[in-house]
Amino acid sequence: MDFNISGKVAFVSGGSKGMGREAALMLAAEGCKVAVVARTQGPIDETVALIRSLGGCAMGVSADLTTRDGVRAAVAAVTAEFGAPDIAISNVTENKAGDFNDVEDDDFEHFFKIYAMTVVHLAREVIPAMKEKGWGRFVAIGSATAKEPVGNIQHMLANTTRPAAAGFMKTLSDEVAKFGITCNTVAPGWIGTDNMFDYLEKKVGVKRDKVNEFIGHRIPAGRVGRPEEIGSTITYLCSHLAGFITGEWIVVDGGNHASVF
Numbered sequence: 458m459d460f461n462i463s464g465k466v467a468f469v470s471g472g473s474k475g476m477g478r479e480a481a482l483m484l485a486a487e488g489c490k491v492a493v494v495a496r497t498q499g500p501i502d503e504t505v506a507l508i509r510s511l512g513g514c515a516m517g518v519s520a521d522l523t524t525r526d527g528v529r530a531a532v533a534a535v536t537a538e539f540g541a542p543d544i545a546i547s548n549v550t551e552n553k554a555g556d557f558n559d560v561e562d563d564d565f566e567h568f569f570k571i572y573a574m575t576v577v578h579l580a581r582e583v584i585p586a587m588k589e590k591g592w593g594r595f596v597a598i599g600s601a602t603a604k605e606p607v608g609n610i611q612h613m614l615a616n617t618t619r620p621a622a623a624g625f626m627k628t629l630s631d632e633v634a635k636f637g638i639t640c641n642t643v644a645p646g647w648i649g650t651d652n653m654f655d656y657l658e659k660k661v662g663v664k665r666d667k668v669n670e671f672i673g674h675r676i677p678a679g680r681v682g683r684p685e686e687i688g689s690t691i692t693y694l695c696s697h698l699a700g701f702i703t704g705e706w707i708v709v710d711g712g713n714h715a716s717v718f
Contacts, residue, residue, distance in 0.1 A: 460696035463488025466539045467695070468532065468583065470522050470575075471548030473500035475650035476598055479688025480546055485513030487692060489544065492535040494518045522549050523571060525578045532582040541586035544695045548598040549575040550652065557613055568614040572599075573621040580629060584638065593638035594695040597626050598687065601646045601710050623706050630704035639703035641694050646710020647672050648682040678711030 467484045471477035472493035478500075485491045485508045493504045493515055501517035508515035518534050521527035535542060551571045576597050587593025603619040623642050630640035647653065649668070657663040663671045673679050690709050693699055708714050 458698075460487050460692065460698060462544070462696055465489045465543040465695075466535065466541065467491045467544040467546070468494060468535055468542035468579075469546045469548070470494045470531075470579065471550065471598070472546070473497065473504045473517075475652060476645065476648060476684045476687040476691075477546065477548040478504050479684040480548075480691040481515070481688075482508060482511075482513075483685075483688045483692040484544065484695065485515055486511070487696075490514045490516075490539045492516050492518055492531075492539060492542070494520055494522065494531050494535070496521060522575055522579070525581075528575070528578040528582055532579075536586075541590075542583045543587065543590065543592060544594045544596075545579055545583040546596050546598065546691060547576045547579045550598075560613055564614055565617060568618045569621060572615070572618045573625060576622045576625060580625075580640075584629075584633060587638045588633065588636045591637045593633075593636070594699075595626075595629075595633075595638065595640045596691050596694050597622060597640075597642045598691070599623055599626075599642045599644045599706070601644045601708050601714055603642075603644060604706070604708070604714065604716070627704050627706070634703050637700075639694070639700065641703060642706045643687060643690050643694070644706055644708045644710070645687050646682060646708065646713045647676065648684060648687055648709075650684055653681070676711040676713045678713075680711065682709065682711055 467489040469481040472481040473495035481491050481493050493501050495501050498519045505515045505517040516538050518531045520531035600619045602616050603623045626640050626642045654665045
């Protein structure tokens with residue numbers, strides 16, 4: 458199947474690890490010029506080298522994507538090398554466990570910046586050029602907790618702030634659809650990334666080899682998801698074939714959510 462995005466410029470934040478890395482690899486396999494954008498240089502270099510070894514085109518940018526200035530500088534660097542992004546993946550995350558009495562007001566404000574404002578900052582930098590081209594794909598990696606908050610694992614901060622980003626993406630999609638731009642949120646459930654394993658081990662006390670035992674029985678699929686299952690969903694949403702899908706919040710969680718839609 459030809460997704461018809463060869464030659465497009467893809468800005469993948471959080472592209473050096475986990476779900477973002479899989480999206481970067483798959484977009485490169487479709488012929489995109491991929492910018493792997495993250496904070497730590499080592500994993501960035503490893504991902505760029507892997508893409509190139511597979512015949513893809515990639516560059517790496519180390520940036521603090523939690524600030525407007527950091528996002529602006531990263532997009533400028535990509536634009537100078539490859540041209541303005543046609544595709545942008547917003548994927549900035551941070552973990553802090555805590556129930557209501559464990560977290561402070563400053564924590565809520567900080568996580569609103571992490572989960573909501575990082576999406577806003579990236580949209581401000583990439584949407585104008587997409588409008589000029591009359592084509593664009595903007596995808597945010599969110600979380601299923603935006604719809605069904607997770608209990609019993611001290612997830613107060615994510616449960617509270619994740620929905621803001623989903624609301625922003627839906628509203629933005631209405632404003633930019635007439636320019637040929639789609640905006641969608643992919644909402645992973647339990648996906649087997651290093652971040653997930655580390656969170657469960659350090660904050661909940663569940664070791665890596667016990668994760669499926671701890672969670673799997675709650676998920677109809679009987680297991681946690683694989684990062685490439687998120688990467689493939691993102692890649693499809695970035696294709697020409699997905700041009701009539703916008704404003705959606707797409708859950709990828711093995712059937713774990715209880716609601717019909």
